[in-house]
Amino acid sequence: MENKLDLIELLEFVDPAALDYQEWVNVGMALKHEGYTANDWEEWSQKDSSRYHDGECEKKWNSFQGTGSPVTGATITQLAKENGWRSQWEDADDSFLDWNDSFIATDVNKGYKLINTDWVMGQDIHEPKFWNPSQQIIDYLEAVFNPGDIIGYVNDGYLHTNGEVEKWIPKSTGVYTKTAGDIIQGLRNTNGDIGAVMGDPNINTGAWIRFNPLDGEGVKNTNVTEFKYALVESDNMSIEQQNEIIRELELPVVALTYSGSKSLHAIVKVDAVNYPQYQERVDYLYKIVEKNGLKVDKQNKNPSRLSRLPGFMRGDKKQFLIDTNIGKSSWEEWEEYIEDMNDNLPDPENLSDLFDKPIELAPELIKGMLRQGHKMLIAGPSKAGKSFSLIQLAIAIAEGRKWFGFDCVKGKVLYVNLELDANSAKMRFAEIYNKLGQGHANVHNIDVWNLRGKTSPMDKLAPKLIRRSQKEGYIAVIIDPIYKVLTGDENSAHEMANFTNQFDKIATELNCSVIYCHHHSKGSQSGKNSMDRSSGSGVFARDPDAILDLIELPITEDRYVQLENQAVCDTYNAAIKTYNPTYKDVSSDDTFSVKQMSYHLMSAIKSQEVLSIIENNRKKAVELARQASAWRLEGTLREFPKMKSINAWFKYPIHVLDDSLGDISLEDDPKEKWKKGVQKSNESRSEKVSKELEEAFNILVAGETSIDVGQVADYLDISKSALYKRIKKHEKFEVVDGIMTKKED
Incomplete structure (x- = not known):
């Protein structure tokens, strides 16, 4: 059948020896799903002489029972494409190079393809003029290892036969207890007697x-x-072409060795701090070299993999050291080089037609404050209600609707919730909606991505966010x-620039505004400009298009x-209406007089039971009024005129505008701060701390009966140990297993 013939032909482009175990199994599953036979899979698998075993394919084939998400022929098609196969229906590439053109690829849309392999002629390697095997070993060990490093090596093997194919395979373990320094010193002390130091080698194996x-x-x-190094090995092109590509990619190679056969072995610096980072960097490394023509053996991914050691004969061929310390000096330098080469930056734009047509700016998301696709930072201390805002x-x-008096364009918004559990976040949205009292006709425009306990650094989160939101x-x-999601030191301009660049990626890829909040630096803020109040590097003052400060x-x-x-007047007025x-x-003037509203309440309501309910509501309203805090919102806007200061009360859970607060001046004089403390009923330090603790609990508990002490400590901007001391002095609360609850009266 035609389809069968096509897939069998595609497998001609796929070397089973270059696949890992799961990829090999996937090929078998795909063949079975598409109606092929176990014999088709076995014939192809025999090309991997070192791993093929008689009868294994049929046994595995019979275990494939099918799933709801089957592996299809598309898997084989993709593997073939990765290895050079092209469909006859694909668009032909009409581009060509002039003799003066570089073989460095310039089409950034190809994604990390920096070398045009069609124009790689190859760079010769040269066998050493004077063959000194022990010096080859010493030079390699000194380049790759520290003297105290324990190394593992194998210099013997066995002949593996698979049908008519014979191949020398290394013995499983070899020696793994000697240090590099021991071997180097031993070779020098014995005048290069390799057998005396490392054991007599098998000349057939290398x-x-x-x-x-x-x-x-x-x-x-x-x-x-x-996890210092990774191995890059490929045999899908000539030795000379491999050599040229490795060098042109500027791989940070500590040692480059000829294997004595069809490949070079490049020991590449990855300098990973742990195994997960090693896996991540090796995946990145292999992606780059494969994009640029070197089809690597994926069995080489593990960090304990064997590589060819120079200074030994492999049959009639020498394994020799070609070079050491070539390319970039470190992984970080090389990765930056690769990313710069593949920057996807736009070309400069000529302004010759600047006045030929109107310039269209991005639409305003928040009128007079922020454009769509731009970034905004809200800064403030703890207890400012930043998250609520x-x-x-x-x-x-x-x-x-309006926000702090500014009109907002209607549309879909994603709220990335990194702190609250999912139900607490829903409760907070519901409370604010209810408090605003304007209905929720378009609540479907809000998506919440709950990531508490599942967060990752911003450079890892941003691509996932973009992919899910496109x-x-x-x-x-x-x-x-x-x-x-903060990565790096917030006082480092370089690290914070890398961090905030992730917001640019989100804004650019999604054509949306990115809005986030940050905390104030320590100390008084009243004498500072709004740009200078955010904690950490000045990047936070320069990066956003709009900076709002509470x-x-x-x-x-x-x-x-x-x-x-x-609060009492509003409570009585609401009760009368209910x-x-x-x-x-009740006249409009009466609604501002407690005396008048008390008179109206007693006139309108005679039931003692109802009056008792109203009295309880009055007490709660007064308590909430005492817990309210007043805030001034100031802003630095990049594309709009300077905004007027906005004054508001934070009355849990919303900010309520109040122009009457405009006459309050911000004093930076310690004496004025002392006076302000006296004006608040001359309350003692202990009473103030207790009130702050109770206020924090009431705000954060969100209708529940308990809260994690860590959230309370974050809210008060104090350590957990300091919080425990406050709770111990405050008789109304207790903590069990890190959960803070209010004691029953």
């Missing part, structure tokens, strides 16, 4: 070495003590809080009394 240091207990990955903003965008049409992405206002006792009185809606004697 010799192998494990290129990462070991612990002396074995030769498995778990015995590797440092971000949820208010998400709701304002979803519903097309088809959603978000006009804004809100990330809260960023300390959960500063707490010093509130006198008189203002708190006024706030309490208004329990006696026909009562119409």
Whole structure:
């Protein structure tokens, strides 16, 4: 059948020896799914003489029972494509190079393809003029290892026969208890007697070495003590072409060895701190070299893998050291070089037509404050309600409402929740929606990505966020809080520039605004510009297109009394409308007088039971009024005129604008701070701490009865140990297994 013939032909492009075990199994599954026979799989598998075993394919074939997500022929098609196969229906490549053109690829859309392999002519390697085997070994060991490193090597093997194919295979373990220094010194002391130092080699096999240091207990990955190097080996092109590509890619090679056969062995510096990072870097390395023509053997991925050791004969061929320390000096330098070569940056734009047509700016997401596709930072201290303000903003965008007095464009928004559990986040959205009292007709415009306990650094999170969001049409992405994904030292301009660059990627790829919050630096903020209040590097002051800053206002006792009185008036007015809606004697002026509203309440409601309910509501309203804090929102805007300061009360769970707070000045004088403390009822330090603790608990508990002490400590911006001391002094709370609860009265 035609389909069968096509897949069998495709397998001609796939070398089973270059696949790992799972990839080999996938080929078998795909063949069975597409109607092929076990014999088809076996004939192809026999090309891997070192791993093929009679009867293994048929046994494995019979275990394939099929699944709801089968492995199909597309798997084989992809493997063939990766190895050079091209469909006859693909568009022909009409491009060509002039004689003066470079063989460095310039088409950035090819993705990390930096070398045009069609123009790689090859760079010769040269066998040593004077063959000194022991010096070859010494030069290699000195280049790759420290003297105290324990190394593993094998200089003997056995002949493996598979049908008509014979191949020398290394013995499984070899020697793994000697240090590099011991061998170097031994070779020098014996005038290069390799047999006396390392054992007599088998001339048929050559010799192998494990290129990462070991612990002396074995030769498995778990015995590797440092993940310093990876092996790049390929035999899909000539030795000379391999040599040229390795050098042109500037791989950070510590030692380059000729294997005595069809390949070069490049020992590449990866300098990983642990095994997961080693896997990540080797995957990246293999992706780059494969994109540029070297089809690597994926069995070489593990850090305890054997590589060819120079200084030995392999039949009639020499295994010799070609070069040491070529290419970039370190992994970091090489990775930066590769990324720079593949930067995908746009070409410079000529302004000759600058005045020929109107310039269209990005639409405004928040009118007069932020454009779509731009970035905004909200900064403030703990207790400023930054997270609550971000949820208010998400709701304002979803519903097309005002936020802090600014009109928002209606559209879809993604709220990346890094701190709260999923149900607590839902509760907070519901509470704010209910408190705003304007309905929730467009709540479907809000998506919440709950990542508490599943966060990763921002450079890892950003690609995942982009991939998941590309088809959603978000006009804004809100990330809260960023300390959960912060990478590097926040006081380092270089590291914070790399961090904030991830926001640029999100904004550019999704054409949406990115909004996040950050905490203030320590100390007084009243004398600073809004750009200078965020903690850490000045990058946070320069990177966003809009910086909004919340500063707490010093509130006198008189203002708190006024706030309490208004809370009482609002409570009585709401009660009259609820329990006696026909009562119409309340004037607009009366709603600002506790005395008048008390009179109206007693006139409108006669039930003692209802009055008792209202009294409880009054007490709660007064308590909440005392817990309220006043804030001034200031801003530095890149594309809009300077914004006027906005004043608001944070009345859990929302910010409520209040122009009457505009007459409060921010004092930076310690004496004024002392006066402000006295004005708050001359409360003692102990009473103030207790009130802050109770306020934090009430705000964070979100309708539940308990809260993790870590969240309370973060909210108060203190350590857990300091929080435990406060709880111990405060009789209303207790902590069991890290969970803070309020004691029953």
